[in-house]
Amino acid sequence: MGTVHAGPPSESNSGSAGDGHLFVELFDGKSFDGWQHGGNWRIEQGAFYRASGGGPLTYKRDVVPDDFELRFEWKVSEGCNSGVYYRPGQVEYQVLDNVGSPYGENPRQAAASLFFCMAPSKDATRPVGQWNSARVLCKGTVIQHWLNGQKVLDFDYTDPKWADMVELLTIRGGDLTGRGGELWLQDHGQPVWYRSLSWRVIPGDEILEASDDFEPMPIPPAALAKERQRVEAMLRQKRSQ
Template structure:
């Protein structure tokens, strides 16, 4: 068995994961986890062996677990790895489903989804690019973690870098949470996965990162997830969530007076932003104190509809409704200063833009049709890349269109369990939809009774169960909790 594996390893297939030779060649501050001779300090089921001074998976069994010490809370891990054709494996370095993915991207079905590709935080964060070497060749892996910052490196390039406390990554990391990952947990044993194919490693070493060495995240943008991969991922998520029981519950917590609470509301970690046709008010979340705002003075912006705060910017959907021909744009503001930054013209797409959100490296934007200007059944969500180039359209199911009546979807935002939540124009309901696994229409889930009479709303990404909506009659922003037992 070992002779066969060794010969294969030097040629085409074999998934490998780590080695470390003598301590003489180690970088300053690093500790070797493998002496190149034995598996002392490692626990396994007899399916791992030292072959040619490398750790190799030689037959079916379980993971190889380093028991000599726990992974430090703040650490840097370096290793070399090599995979067989189609191989899938991983390095687990924190408790639960928390994995640096090892993969032959070109020959594994997992490779079509960047969130499951080599160097990804598996089923969580995709790398910025694909720099993995072909199967049979050695790759250099590196994991750096300090506080809430996570970095994955591959072959000398930093391909993942994010701060998981930053609400901008809520939707991406919701996938990991559903799988069972908890970013806040610490104290795992380093584990090298046996996923049914031969794997091996070499030059494995780590160091604890001192508190004096500050790691600042660049918050790199992950690769977008292609449509086909998204649909397969959604099917997998649906299966994971299938065991959920209980109806969604709505509990109103408090209300704040806000003069601009007429079209919708946006929210970030410290403030909410009440939105009316041509003005925005910025308010403190804790006290409701108005601390800033913006007002149109040139007559260009006529009908703001909804907003979302991302990357320190407030992105607002805008249209010229009810004028014809219909025109639409995304109006961008600095969330701190409330200065208007730019206008992104989306008129060519057709329809009145009512809301925008971003997920999985794509923008999603709803273009409404009303009985006054067209057919409400033609309301649809258009997906754009990060440069606002259209890539796909997803329509609403018939039962959802019936809810619209003569109007359309006034608000929309991805929320808990990666569902799409939308509102109509007047009904006191929050509708729950899912990305389609097949076809081109959102999948209807349910309707949740709420306090607000339609209009645009926002999920608080810093407290994901909290919903911000408005009561346009009383000019109030409503804070509610949405949950299910």
């Protein structure tokens, strides 16, 4: 794959620390070069398109860097649930139709959440059928998710005040300390599109600090009750193994 410069600030890269650093293009818009799938993904108008059931689309050319910025664009069909996995195990930038999917009732499962861990601070999605721009930044123990030019998730996973959320992810099978995982796009049963995927290594001298004023969206009581039931079922399954 080629390399591209970050270029001037825009909706998809506004406010990026280190704009002008070199990005590696992960998808040329024309081929599956560097990617592996089960035959269920296609390329449509310069985008990956999940056309039928058959599993995820996985980038095989390299593992995800330890400290990185990932940029991509995504578009969902009505009721769609998908996601971009960037650490080993269940560590996912959620891609969702917040309105049409039942997952949308819980902000910890909403678009741009760190799924089943941390809710975004707001719903910044565009309507179904429109493209959304996304960014994931990870350096050390800090994780940021951006959506349509807005930083909607920003936390240090070692901060004790987020311990309960991190434990939720651990129960699900996610480990935020993991490194060296593959980047993959989820097939969860509905049509979804991805394009403009690129990443860069965040250099050692570039500072990424968690915001003190980050506040995830609150979880409605009914959604919280369902989440607790799901957690109890996961724990019962673990105890039975």
